[in-house]
Amino acid sequence: MTFQNTLEFAKKLDAADSLATYRNEFHYPQVNGKDVIYFTGNSLGLQPKRTQKFVDEVMKDWRELAVEGHFYADKPWWDYHERLAEGLGKVVGAMPKEISVMNTLTVNLHLLMVSFYRPTDKRFKIICEEKAFPSDQYMLQSQVRYHGLDPKDAIVEVKKRDGEHAWRTEDIIKKINETGDELALVLMGGVNYYNGQVLDMKAITKAGKDEGAFVGWDLAHGVGNIKLNLHDWDADFAAWCSYKYMNSGPGNASGIFIHERHLGMEDIPRFEGWWGTKKETRFLMEPEFAPIETADAWQLSNPPILSIAPYLASLEIFDEVGMDALIEKQKTIVAFLEFVLQEIDKEVDSTFEIITPEARGCQLSVFLHGEGKSIFDYLMKNGVITDWREPNVIRLAPAPLYCSYEDMFRFGQILKAGIQGK
Structure with a gap:
C-alpha cells in the first residue's frame, strides 16, 4: 500500500x-x-465501556447474595476464573487447561520459578536479556540469592551489539549454546518494553530446550499484542499482566501458562494453597494437597473476583475480534x-x-x-x-x-x- x-x-x-x-x-x-490520541496501551489500556456491566454484576451479587455468591451467582465466584481460560488460550496459543489467572505478574513469576528454576552444582545459570525490565531483574537476582548463589555468577545477560538497538537471534542462541550444560533456565521478555522488539520465541525456546534447560517468557508486552503459540513452541511456562493490551484495569490480575507436560504432577516443586487442590475435595479440608490437573494447581487463594471481572469483559471483545x-x-x-x-x-x-x-x-x-x-x-x-x-x-x-x-x-x-x- x-x-x-x-x-x-x-x-x-x-x-x-x-x-x-x-x-x-x-x-x-x-x-x-x-x-486524546492514546499511545500508552503498552502501559495501561483504555477502559472498555462494557467493563462496568461486568463489575456491576459482581457488586449486585455481593450485595444480594453475600457469601452465597460463591455458588449461586449467575457467574459463581468459586469457578469465575475458569471462564477466562478458553479466551486466553486463543490469545496466547494454548489449551485452556494450560491457563490460569491469579495474583500479579512478578508474584506469578516468582511462583513459577519455584517450579522451573532448580539449580544444581553444575546447572545453575539463567539467561536473560540485557537491561530487562527492572522488576524482572530484581526477581531473578532475589531468586538466585535465595538459592545461595551470586547473581554475578548465575545470571547471564545477552547484550546487543555495539551501536545496535536490537538483539540478534543468533547472538541469543549462541549464548545459550555457550552456556550449555550449566544452563538451568532461559527467562526473557518476549517483547522488550523499551525498544518494542519481538524476540524469536520459537527459535529461542528450541535452543534452550535442546540444551536441557527450562524456558519461560515474561509476556507483559506480548499478550493481546502479537501472535503467540506457546503450546506449539514448547515453552515450559509464561506469565503476563492484564492491564496493558488486555485492558483489564490498573494492577489487575495476571495470567499464567504452564505446558501440559507439567500438569497433574504431585511431585513438582511448587508453593501450594487450597485453591490449587482438586475442586471435588477442596471443601473437605483434607490435610494432603491433591493438585488440580490444570494450571490452576498453581493457584494459592480465592481468585480476586472484582479484578477478574474487567478481564472477562475485555476478553469478550478479543473473542469477537x-x-x-x-x-x-x-x-x-x-x-x-x-x-x-x-x-x-x-x-x-x-x-x-x-x-x-x-x-x-x-x-x-x-x-x-x-x-x-x-x-x-x-x-x-x-x-x-x-x-x-x-x-x-x-x-x-x-x-x-x-x-x-x-x-x-x-x-x-x-x-x-x-x-x-x-
Missing part, C-alpha cells in the same frame, strides 16, 4: 477498517475538551505511523530515529535527536498521551482496538507544530 500523509487518506483508511466500530467500545480521557484481525490492523496502523513520522522528519529541523526493528508489535520507540523533554510536555498538553524514556525516547503504541488512522495523522501534525514552535 502506498501511504499519503493527508487527513483525507487517513479517513479513507478508517472507512475501510473492519475494526473501526470498536473505537466506540472504549472510554477516552479528554484534553482541551477533545478525546480474533487475534488474526487484530494483528492485521496492527501491522497496517504501525506502518502508517512509521510513514507519518518519516514524512514529518523531512519537514522539521530534527532527526527521528526509530529504534524498533521490523520484528515488532504495536510499539514504535523513537529517538528524537535534538529534542528534549519539552516536546513530550507539548504533546501531553495538546492531547497526545505518550510515554517518555530517558534520554530522549518516546514510546508510541497505537493499540488497534481503539486507535484510528486519523489519530496517526493528527499526531504527526501536533508533533510538527511542537517542534517548529519551540
Whole structure:
C-alpha cells in the first residue's frame, strides 16, 4: 500500500477498517475538551465501556447474595476464573487447561520459578536479556540469592551489539549454546518494553530446550499484542499482566501458562494453597494437597473476583475480534505511523530515529535527536498521551482496538507544530 500523509487518506483508511466500530467500545480521557490520541496501551489500556456491566454484576451479587455468591451467582465466584481460560488460550496459543489467572505478574513469576528454576552444582545459570525490565531483574537476582548463589555468577545477560538497538537471534542462541550444560533456565521478555522488539520465541525456546534447560517468557508486552503459540513452541511456562493490551484495569490480575507436560504432577516443586487442590475435595479440608490437573494447581487463594471481572469483559471483545484481525490492523496502523513520522522528519529541523526493528508489535520507540523533554510536555498538553524514556525516547503504541488512522495523522501534525514552535 502506498501511504499519503493527508487527513483525507487517513479517513479513507478508517472507512475501510473492519475494526473501526470498536473505537466506540472504549472510554477516552479528554484534553482541551477533545478525546486524546492514546499511545500508552503498552502501559495501561483504555477502559472498555462494557467493563462496568461486568463489575456491576459482581457488586449486585455481593450485595444480594453475600457469601452465597460463591455458588449461586449467575457467574459463581468459586469457578469465575475458569471462564477466562478458553479466551486466553486463543490469545496466547494454548489449551485452556494450560491457563490460569491469579495474583500479579512478578508474584506469578516468582511462583513459577519455584517450579522451573532448580539449580544444581553444575546447572545453575539463567539467561536473560540485557537491561530487562527492572522488576524482572530484581526477581531473578532475589531468586538466585535465595538459592545461595551470586547473581554475578548465575545470571547471564545477552547484550546487543555495539551501536545496535536490537538483539540478534543468533547472538541469543549462541549464548545459550555457550552456556550449555550449566544452563538451568532461559527467562526473557518476549517483547522488550523499551525498544518494542519481538524476540524469536520459537527459535529461542528450541535452543534452550535442546540444551536441557527450562524456558519461560515474561509476556507483559506480548499478550493481546502479537501472535503467540506457546503450546506449539514448547515453552515450559509464561506469565503476563492484564492491564496493558488486555485492558483489564490498573494492577489487575495476571495470567499464567504452564505446558501440559507439567500438569497433574504431585511431585513438582511448587508453593501450594487450597485453591490449587482438586475442586471435588477442596471443601473437605483434607490435610494432603491433591493438585488440580490444570494450571490452576498453581493457584494459592480465592481468585480476586472484582479484578477478574474487567478481564472477562475485555476478553469478550478479543473473542469477537480474533487475534488474526487484530494483528492485521496492527501491522497496517504501525506502518502508517512509521510513514507519518518519516514524512514529518523531512519537514522539521530534527532527526527521528526509530529504534524498533521490523520484528515488532504495536510499539514504535523513537529517538528524537535534538529534542528534549519539552516536546513530550507539548504533546501531553495538546492531547497526545505518550510515554517518555530517558534520554530522549518516546514510546508510541497505537493499540488497534481503539486507535484510528486519523489519530496517526493528527499526531504527526501536533508533533510538527511542537517542534517548529519551540
